[in-house]
Each structure stands twice: as structure tokens, then as C-alpha cells.
Amino acid sequence: MNQLKGACIIGQSGGPTSVINASAYGCIKTALENENITKVYGALNGIKGVLNDNLIDMSKEDASELALMLQTPSSALGSCRYKIKSPDVDDTDYKCILEIFKKYDVRYFFYNGGNDSMDTCNKISKFMLKNGYECRVMGIPKTIDNDLTGTDHCPGYGSAAKYIATSLMEIYHDARVYDTGMITVVEIMGRNAGWLTAAAALASYKGNGPDLIYIPEVNFDIESFIAKVKAIYAKNGKCIIAVSEGIKDKDGKYISEYGADLAQTKDSFGHAQLGGLASFLANYVKEQTGAKVRGIELSLLQRCAAHCASKADIEESFASGKAAVENATAGITDKMVGFERSYVDGKYVCNIKLFDLTIVANTEKKIPAEWLNETKDGLNDKFIEYALPLIQGEPDMIKEDGLPKFVKLKKVKA
Secondary structure, three states, X not given: OXXXXXXXXXXXXXXXXXXXXXXXXXXXXXXXXXXXXXEEEEEXXXXXXXXXXXXXXXXXXXXXXXXXXXXXXXXXXXXXXXOOOOOOOOOHHHHHHXXXXXXXXXXXXXXXXXXXXXXXXXXXXXXXXXXXXXXXXXXXXXXXXXXXXXXXXXXXXXXXXXXXXXHHHHHHHHOOOOOOOXXXXXXXXXXXXXXXXXXXXXXXXXXXXXXXXXXXXOOXXXXXXXXXXXXXXXXXXXXXXEEEOOOEOOOOOEOHHHHOOOOOOEOOOOOEOOOOHHHHHHHHHHHHHOOOEEEEEOHHHHHOOHHHOOHHHHHHHHHHHHHHHHHHHOOOOOEEEEEEEEEEOOEEEEXXXXXXXXXXXXXXOOOOHHHEOXXXXXXXXXXXXXXXXXXXXXXXXXXXXXXEOOOOOOOOEO
């Protein structure tokens, strides 16, 4: 084994999840216990923390406080949405990162994030290699969107899916309390991939879910949609629809843009700011049917619902952070820690598998067409079989005065 001694930095990036801190804790705890890692630094607000020399010393935190990261949602180290340019275009950021790495003798870099974060990992790894600086770089995945290529699923998805399915089951019961008719439109996150919205099918599997599910993988036809809603409402006096925020028409236009032109608002990665779909569709359905219609946007609640987290998700997320450190100190670099499923005696088992960052960066995994029902407005048993193991188990949540106890880091500057 190539023994490489030096400090490590861990950073978190992109949108929060219920379990991104469990991954970070797996990484931090394992790094603090590893003899080849001399110092463990946390980068505040992701790669910007590295660029701005804004690092904290993780060894100064109390062990019992750090352990609360297992049950704390969002990013304890802070996040960012900062896209570093290709080094061929502008290598200023990379030179700065290299100087920080040299200053603190950083030989291990762990980055906890989604598609764009894996791209950042990839670029940094290649730049260090090109400049002859030995530093092992590992990506630790997170995304509720579940759209990272290669890995069976992503840390964060199971908990978000559990919250969505639970919420839809609760909405189902609420929508049936009166003897008057009602149509409910529930907007769920997901720009290009429908994994989150598909989780609503778990509620339907239990008999308390939506009548119709629309995901971005299928072109949305508003006339066909309204015809189905009218038919279901006429028959049952109730109708629940789960829609992904990213559904588009056959010309590629977001349905949310029908109501308001959101194409002008972009984030730092050039992604259009979505939202307002439930409101638009609810108003449209009301005009077309005259029924009582409610539009619900789950919004941020679906990505930070630690109280409804999946224990399987927490444990797998911790394992991904732990595996990143173990593999890096064993001599491996330029990989993302991912998952591969197997079944032992009919029971689901999650195994660690490493993926090349080049393959993972900036490619999106979509829902397989064969997992859709025949009418493409719902999911079949193949999806249920895939998703059910990911939402199992309840979090062992420590509470104070009936409320969850979340981590409070001292954040002692390096």
C-alpha cells in the first residue's frame, strides 16, 4: 500500500438532504481515527471555503456533538453553488486550491455533493495530477434527485422518498374528510429526472396515494391530463395528482412556464428556477372543472425532513463517507463512492462500489421506461421493488423537550 500521510479537507456542496451530514460524519469520524491523516479540516460553504481559506479544525469538536450529525438535516459545514471553470479556460481557482492544499499539507480531499460536485472533484483531481501534487480525491454522493449515473441509488433519496410517500398518504386522508368533491395537485421536486415524484407511487402501493403521477421523462400533454382528471373526478368525486416540477410539453417547454415566464431566472449553473407548477395546474383544473382544487408544493420540506428519515438511508450515507476515507488511504483516487444492490436469501443488501468521476460528472440517470405503467401516468411493480428497501427503518433520534436535538459545531478556525 502506498502510505501517504497528510491532512484532509471535507466539503459539502449543492442542495441539502436529510442525511448529507451522516455522510460527512462517516468521513470525519473515520478520518479522525486514521493514522495516515494528520489533520481533519472542514471547508465552510464547500469549495468556496477552500478558495477563501475558510477552514475549521474538526478535531476541536466534541465527539458527542459530532455524533448528532447523524440526525441533523442540511449541511452542517455549509454549502455553496459555485461552478469552477474548466482549467483550460481559467485556472485561477485551481492555483488557489493548490496553494491552500500546500499550506495545510492536504493530501486527501473529500467532496460531498451531487452531479456538479462530482464534476468539481474530477477537475481538481486532474489538475493536481497534472501539476505533480499528490492528493487523493474522492466524491461522496448526495442528492435527493437520485440521478447520479452508475450508483444504484444516492444517499438522501430514501429519506426524501419516505417523506413524499408518507405526505401523500396523509394528504390522501385529508382530501377525503368531507362529503364534497375535491381535486388536489401536489408538486414535487425534480428537474429532469422523476425519481422523487415516482416515490408517490409508494403511497398508491399502500392504497392511499395519487390517482395520476407525472414525471419529466414523459412529455406532458395538458389536454390529455385534463381529460383524465375529469374522468376520475366524475367517477370518484376526488382526484389526487402528483407532478414533478420539471414536467415539459412535447416542445421541451416547462409547464410551470405556462403560468409565468421563469426562464429568465437562472442559478449559477444556468438551470432555470422552477416552481409555481402546482398553483398553475390547480387554477387550470379549477377553470376546466369548476371543482374545489388545492395546489400543494412540498418545496424544501421534502429535502430536510430528518424526523421522517429512513434508517437504511442514514446507515448507507454514513458508510459512503467511511468508505471514501478507507479507499483513499488505501491508495485509491479520482472515484465516487456509490452503491450496488444485491439480495441475500431474498433480503436487500447494499454494497459499496467505486465509480470513475469522469463517468459520473454531469450525466443524469433517468427512470427506466419499463418502470412506467402502460398509460405513462404512474409506476409499476418494478419501481416499488426498487424503492421499498430504501425507505426502511426509523431514525434513532435524540430529542430535548419533545424536539429534535441538532448538531451545533464550534467551528474553530484552522
